[in-house]
Amino acid sequence: MGLAKAGAALKVDSLLDFKGHRVLITGAANGFGEAIARKFQAHGATLLLADIELERIQSLAAELGGVGYQFDQSDSVSVDRLCQAVGEVDILVNNAGILIAKPLLSMSVQDVQALVATDFVGVWQLMRGVGEGMVSRKKGVILSIGSQTAFCGGENRGIYASMKAAVSQLTRAAAVEWGPSGVRVVCLAPGRSLTRMTQTTAATTYKGDRGLERVPLGRWGATDEVANMTLFLCSDAASYVTGETLIADGGYVLG
Numbered sequence: 001m002g003l004a005k006a007g008a009a010l011k012v013d014s015l016l017d018f019k020g021h022r023v024l025i026t027g028a029a030n031g032f033g034e035a036i037a038r039k040f041q042a043h044g045a046t047l048l049l050a051d052i053e054l055e056r057i058q059s060l061a062a063e064l065g066g067v068g069y070q071f072d073q074s075d076s077v078s079v080d081r082l083c084q085a086v087g088e089v090d091i092l093v094n095n096a097g098i099l100i101a102k103p104l105l106s107m108s109v110q111d112v113q114a115l116v117a118t119d120f121v122g123v124w125q126l127m128r129g130v131g132e133g134m135v136s137r138k139k140g141v142i143l144s145i146g147s148q149t150a151f152c153g154g155e156n157r158g159i160y161a162s163m164k165a166a167v168s169q170l171t172r173a174a175a176v177e178w179g180p181s182g183v184r185v186v187c188l189a190p191g192r193s194l195t196r197m198t199q200t201t202a203a204t205t206y207k208g209d210r211g212l213e214r215v216p217l218g219r220w221g222a223t224d225e226v227a228n229m230t231l232f233l234c235s236d237a238a239s240y241v242t243g244e245t246l247i248a249d250g251g252y253v254l255g
């Protein structure tokens with residue numbers, strides 16, 4: 001991480017070797033987070049897996065040979081505790097999040113506060129809690145999972161999309177502040193993928209919009225595709241990329 005390893009003949013494979021890297025993945029118990037954890041494990045990383053679901057995160061950590069932590073991203077005390085507990089982190093994958101899918105006119109103040117706390121404040125707090133050590137050690141990568149909705153809105157997703165747009169902006173700001181210390185900060189904005197989040201919301205059908213018709217590649221995304229892009233962005237293969245939000249959505253935002 002940081003400066004690319006010298007040598008034009010270096011194979012990309014060697015840049016995707018995470019042996020000796022401590023990788024903290026939040027929301028690792030399900031969906032994208034689990035796929036990302038499996039991918040990093042396959043590439044030799046030391047896994048620090050965190051989620052609100054205690055049993056699931058512990059069993060996954062045991063299966064993959066990592067350490068599991070329970071935390072609640074909407075609770076600042078819990079996030080601070082996690083940052084203390086994990087120790088040094090080389091790569092943070094800020095993935096945990098929630099979706100409350102309702103029309104703006106139906107959102108309650110509590111709904112909005114839950115989205116702000118989980119999808120923005122907690123994300124920032126993790127960046128700060130882990131980023132401080134990275135800045136002092138002068139190396140590290142932080143990748144947050146944003147969303148295509150940050151770029152195109154999306155019905156029933158007004159506040160969620162606003163939080164994801166804020167994460168993209170926070171990514172740029174942190175990249176500017178921490179770049180001189182050798183820390184890269186990036187964001188990956190996936191398109192629609194069928195995970196528990198999208199399968200269990202009332203908005204799964206995306207009533208009223210054009211759904212799959214709007215995706216030039218003609219299909220939903222797969223969790224493994226998000227994991228592949230995460231690995232790439234966190235690796236030295238992307239060593240000159242910072243502040244960027246990469247949209248991986250099959251072309252949805254093109255309209």
Ligand SMILES: NC(=O)c1ccc[n+]([C@@H]2O[C@H](COP(=O)([O-])OP(=O)(O)OC[C@H]3O[C@@H](n4cnc5c(N)ncnc54)[C@H](O)[C@@H]3O)[C@@H](O)[C@H]2O)c1
Nearest residue numbers: 027029030031032052072073074096097192193195196197
């Ligand atoms: N699925 C999609 O189509 C899609 C598209 C774009 C972005 N995203 C984003 O991807 C990320 C992962 O979502 P997913 O689709 O894998 O959903 P998911 O529901 O399968 O996984 C989310 C994980 O976050 C954990 N989590 C939720 N609230 C938490 C809290 N307060 N504290 C700690 N952990 C908590 C859950 O237990 C779960 O393991 C989210 O940030 C989501 O907004 C998803």
